[in-house]
Every structure is written in C-alpha cells, then in structure tokens.
Amino acid sequence: MLLIKNGFVADAGSAEPVKSDIFIKDGKITPLKDVxxxxxxxxxxxxxxxxxxxxxxxxxxxxxxxxxxHKEDIFTGARAAAAGGVTTAVCMPNTSPVLDxxxxxxxxxxxxxxxxxxxLPYGAVTAGQRGEYLxxxxxxxxxxxxxxxxxxxxxxxxxxxxxxxxxxxEAGLVIISHCEDAVLVRDYAVNDGIVxxxxxxxxxxxxxxxxxxxxxxxxxxxxxxxxxxxxxxTAGAVDIIRKAKAAGVPITAExxxxxxxxxxDEILLQGAMARVNPPLRTPYDVNxxxxxxxxxxxxxxxxxxxxxxxxxxxxxxxxAPSGISGLETSLAVTLTALYHTGKLPLGRIIELMSxxxxxILGLNKxxxxxxxxxxxxxxxxxxxxxxxxxxxxxxxxNTPFAGRTLKGKVQHTIRAGKIVYSEEHKxxx
Ligand code: DOR
Ligand code: ZN
Numbered sequence: 211m212l213l214i215k216n217g218f219v220a221d222a223g224s225a226e227p228v229k230s231d232i233f234i235k236d237g238k239i240t241p242l243k244d245v246x247x248x249x250x251x252x253x254x255x256x257x258x259x260x261x262x263x264x265x266x267x268x269x270x271x272x273x274x275x276x277x278x279x280h281k282e283d284i285f286t287g288a289r290a291a292a293a294g295g296v297t298t299a300v301c302m303p304n305t306s307p308v309l310d311x312x313x314x315x316x317x318x319x320x321x322x323x324x325x326x327x328x329x330l331p332y333g334a335v336t337a338g339q340r341g342e343y344l345x346x347x348x349x350x351x352x353x354x355x356x357x358x359x360x361x362x363x364x365x366x367x368x369x370x371x372x373x374x375x376x377x378x379x380e381a382g383l384v385i386i387s388h389c390e391d392a393v394l395v396r397d398y399a400v401n402d403g404i405v406x407x408x409x410x411x412x413x414x415x416x417x418x419x420x421x422x423x424x425x426x427x428x429x430x431x432x433x434x435x436x437x438x439x440x441x442x443x444t445a446g447a448v449d450i451i452r453k454a455k456a457a458g459v460p461i462t463a464e465x466x467x468x469x470x471x472x473x474x475d476e477i478l479l480q481g482a483m484a485r486v487n488p489p490l491r492t493p494y495d496v497n498x499x500x501x502x503x504x505x506x507x508x509x510x511x512x513x514x515x516x517x518x519x520x521x522x523x524x525x526x527x528x529x530a531p532s533g534i535s536g537l538e539t540s541l542a543v544t545l546t547a548l549y550h551t552g553k554l555p556l557g558r559i560i561e562l563m564s565x566x567x568x569x570i571l572g573l574n575k576x577x578x579x580x581x582x583x584x585x586x587x588x589x590x591x592x593x594x595x596x597x598x599x600x601x602x603x604x605x606x607x608n609t610p611f612a613g614r615t616l617k618g619k620v621q622h623t624i625r626a627g628k629i630v631y632s633e634e635h636k637x638x639x
Contacts, residue, residue, distance in 0.1 A: 211235050212627055213245060217257030217588060221578045222561035227261055234584040237626035241580055253629070257588050260621055263560045264578045265297025265327075265585035266541065269567040270361070270386070270440060270464060270512035272533070273299070273329065275318070277306025282517040282605045284318070287537075288325035290515070290604035292631035294537040295587035295620040298328040298568070298575050299515075303339070304362040310334035310345045312353035319354035326630040327623075328585070330573070332359045335374050335385060341366050344374055347381035356571050359386035361440055362487075364422055366392050372429055379435035384462075384570060386438045389422035389447065390414065390488055399482075399527050401489040405474040411528060414489050420446035427454035430461050438570055439463040441514050443488040445498030452507040462570050463502075464510040467543040468534055468610065470499045476610055482523050482530035484610045486516070489532075503562065504553060510567040511559075513540045517606020535606035539597055541589065543611060545618030549591065556591070584627040593619040 212234040218227035233240045246252070273287035282290075284301075291299045301318075303309030309318065315331050322329035333350030337343045339360045347358060358378055365371040365387070378385050395414035400406050402413030423439055427450055430437040442448060442465045454461045468486060473493055476484035484490055502508040516533025523530050544563065548554040554562075568576030575585060596615045599607035623631035 211252045212255065212624065213249070213252055214255045214257050214262055214588065217260045217262035219578060220261045220263045220556045220560055222557055222565035222576070224557050225555060227556060232262060234624070234627040237584055239578065239580055239582050239584050255588065255622060260588050260590050261556065262586055262588050264564045264576050265587050265623065265625065266295045266563045267298040267567040267573065267575050268296045268513050268515070268537065269300045269510060269571060271299045271301050271515040271537065272304065272517065273301040274305060274517065280519055280605070284322050284325050284329055286603060286605050288327045288329055290537040290602060292326045292623045292625070293603050293620065294539070295541050295589060295623050296327060296537060297585035297587070297623060297625045298330065298573065300330045300332060300356060300571065302359055302361045303332050303334045308334050308339050310337050310339070312346065312349040315350055315353035315355050327625050330354070330356045332357045332386065334358065335360045335365055336370060339363050341370060344370070344377060347377045347383055351381050351383055355383065356573065357384045357386055359388070359440070361386060361388045364388050364390055364392055368425060368429065371426070372433065375429055375433040375435035375437065379433060384436045384438050386440050387426050388440050389419050389426060391418040391421050394418035399485050400477050401474040401491050403474060403492060405477050408478070416444040416446055416491060416495070419444045419488055420450060423447040423450045427451070427459050427461050431459045434460065436460040436462070441466050441469065441488060441512070442499065442502070442508060443469045443491050443495060445495045448498045448502040448507055452502065455507065462509045463507065464512040464567070465499050465503070465508050466512060466514045467536060467540050467547070470496055470503065471543055471547045472610060477527070480610050482525065482527045483608060485527060485530055485532050486534050487532040500548070500553060503548065509562070509570060511540065511544055511562045512567065513537050517604050518608050520607060523608045533608065534610060535599070535602065535604045535608045537604060538602050539609060539611050539616065541620060542595070542616035542618045545591055546616045550617050584624060586624040587620060588622040589618060589620045591618050593617070595619050
C-alpha cells in the first residue's frame with residue numbers, strides 16, 4: 211500500500227491541478243476513505259509542491275531488442291523510461307531480426323514482464339520491413355502487438371500500404387507511419403536547406419515528408435482505417451493533418467520534443483549528435499509544430515527514443531546513425547518549452563504525453579481515477595537541473611540537450627503501485 215500526500219493531481223481533464231492525496235492498494239488507485247487509520251506498514255510519499263499525474267505513455271521508442279543490445283535492451287530502456295516518468299513504452303520493431311512474426315512478438319511480450327514498466331511491442335507492417343509482403347496483422351495482434359509500424363522506413367508502395375490498411379482495420383490495429391519518401395531522402399544526414407548548402411551536402415527535403423503525409427491521409431480516407439503519423443517535423447505536414455482532421459479523416463499524429471525546440475542550426479553546433487530522422491528543420495517549422503500542439507492538430511508527444519553507442523555517433527556526420535536518446539529529457543524539455551512559456555497548460559501536456567497516446571492505441575492507461583492502474587509520475591514542475599548524459603540510465607548517451615538547464619524534474623515514478631524510480635530516496639518515508 212502506498213499513500214501519496216499533499217500533491218497536486220494533474221490530469222488531462224482538469225484545467226488546473228487539484229490538491230489531493232492518492233491511495234494505492236493492490237496496484238490500483240483506491241478511494242481515500244479506505245486508508246487505514248494505522249499507517250504502519252504503508253509507504254508514504256510526501257508530494258508537497260509536486261504534481262501527481264498519470265504515468266507517461268510513450269508511443270514511440272526503440273529498445274533495440276533483439277539484435278542491437280549494445281545500443282539498448284528492454285531492461286535498460288525500461289529503466290530509462292522510469293527515470294523519465296514513463297510507465298508505458300511502445301517499442302518499434304526495427305530490430306534484428308525485425309519483429310514481424312507472432313512468435314517474435316510473443317517472445318518479447320514474455321520477456322518484458324520482468325521490466326520496471328509496461329513495455330508493449332509494435333509488429334512490422336511488412337515482412338523484414340522490406341515494404342513488399344504484408345505481415346499477418348491479426349496474428350501479430352493476438353500475440354501482443356498493439357499496433358503496426360515499419361518505422362525507420364516508410365512503406366513506399368501505396369499499393370502495399372492500401373492493402374495493409376484494409377488488414378489493420380479488420381484486425382483493429384492502428385498503423386504508425388514513418389513519413390519520408392525514401393527516394394527523396396536517401397541516407398542524407400540533414401534537412402535540405404541553409405545548413406545542407408553551407409556544408410555542401412545533399413539534404414532531406416521537407417517535401418519528402420509532406421508528400422507522404424498527404425498520401426497517407428488519402429489512404430486513410432479511402433479505407434476508413436486509422437493511421438497515425440510518426441514524428442511530425444514540418445509545417446507542411448501539420449497543415450495537411452489539420453485539414454484532413456477537419457474533413458473527418460481518421461488520422462492522428464505525434465511529434466517529439468526535439469522538433470518543437472531545436473532547428474537545423476544545431477547540426478552546425480553539434481554535428482552528428484543532432485542527426486535524426488526526420489531531420490531538425492527551420493524556425494518556421496518549429497513554430498508550426500507548436501501551433502499544431504496548441505490547436506489539437508498534433509495528438510501526442512513521443513520521444514522516438516533512438517539510442518546509439520558513443521562510437522557510432524562519433525563517426526562523421528554523413529556516416530553516423532540518426533537518432534536521439536530522448537526518454538530521460540522529454541518531460542523536462544516539454545515543460546520548459548511549452549508549460550513554463552505559457553503556451554500549454556499542464557493538463558494539455560499530460561493529455562499529449564499520456565492520455566491521448568493511450569487512447570490512440572486503445573490502452574487502458576493515462577487516467578488517474580478510482581480503480582485505474584496505479585501508474586503515476588510525481589514531478590516537481592519548477593526544479594531546475596542540467597542535462598548530463600553520462601548519468602543516463604539508457605545505454606544511449608546521444609542527446610543534443612547535453613548541458614542544457616531544464617525546468618521540471620521527475621521525482622518518483624510508480625508502476626502498478628510500485629516505486630520504480632526515485633530521484634531522492636529521502637522523500638520516501
Ligand atoms: O532518427 C531516427 N532513428 N529515426 C528513425 O526513424 C529511426 C531511428 C532509429 O531506429 O535509430
Ligand atoms: Zn522511430
């Protein structure tokens with residue numbers, strides 16, 4: 211049993227956080243009237259001055275298991291998630307081998323039971339993520355997949371994605387789409403623009419994303435099957451999604467903290483550390499993403515947590531792999547950029563980082579009512595700290611936020627009533 215005292219409860223439904231204690235019994239949120247009068251044997255957290263919110267649901271992480279365990283594994287990934295306030299993480303299938311069979315999904319689903327948080331898998335849309343032959347959506351779902359994605363790569367053939375959408379709709383799964391036209395972006399390292407020209411290298415143009423988002427919106431409309439756009443990075447994509455939603459297309463979208471805080475200029479300062487797919491764009495795109503978060507066009511903030519080893523990231527810009535280790539900074543970056551600037555209220559941030567992603571995937575998470583799973587994050591919204599990637603629990607220390615001072619710090623993460631992360635143990639009595 212766990213009693214959280216004196217905190218402010220912040221959830222998606224409330225405009226303002228409300229001061230309230232929370233009692234947890236048998237892994238569930240339990241009415242306060244059931245708190246025994248004798249508190250001995252009950253753990254108590256004093257959350258004075260803290261926010262208590264539903265645990266974050268990160269619908270886009272790469273845990274690299276199996277195949278790339280030097281970058282991350284499900285246990286280090288889960289520990290990093292817990293440090294970031296994330297209690298449910300959904301991992302992408304671009305592993306080796308690719309998670310494209312029910313056997314592999316079942317194996318992962320079994321192994322993640324020992325992890326600190328809930329880890330759920332996506333199955334691949336196509337065999338080996340080669341974009342040719344469909345996987346068995348219904349069988350993947352039966353084995354534990356909560357969605358389908360070839361993330362890292364687009365499904366380039368419209369014919370293949372059209373067929374996949376018919377199947378995923380039948381199976382009741384959403385497809386998460388990596389929108390970049392592969393021929394237009396090749397393996398280029400940065401946005402096509404001022405910085406690529408300055409460096410004299412080819413770039414990944416924004417139109418490569420916009421075209422695929424437009425195509426996907428049309429395919430979702432055509433099939434009536436839900437599609438979710440991964441890591442939106444361009445103003446054009448936000449515009450297309452906004453119009454598609456207004457027309458009733460079953461489309462949802464996520465962005466990542468780096469797309470509403472950083473621009474392509476970061477490449478000039480940090481080189482490969484700022485290399486990510488899609489690439490960091492322009493201030494115009496950053497502002498459009500923030501507008502999309504403010505007006506509801508963008509439904510979710512996910513990390514696209516993409517850990518790589520130091521040696522891999524130390525390669526020259528054009529050779530180094532793309533990706534940012536994002537789990538341990540996402541809440542703080544979001545609070546700093548959107549809450550402390552007055553752009554979004556806390557309830558909307560919790561909606562974007564927990565309630566809505568859970569809803570998109572049909573997960574029973576992201577709420578904080580009586581009887582709900584006691585998956586919670588307790589954070590100090592005003593605590594300042596400086597990002598030190600050496601202290602990350604993730605194997606991936608690759609972050610462009612190193613050395614930045616952020617405002618907002620996770621203090622405790624609780625999963626099914628169990629404390630899985632504590633910033634300072636002295637708070638636990
Ligand atoms: O930067 C990225 N890294 N973007 C992706 O889509 C894939 C990811 C990875 O797997 O490293
Ligand atoms: Zn990804």
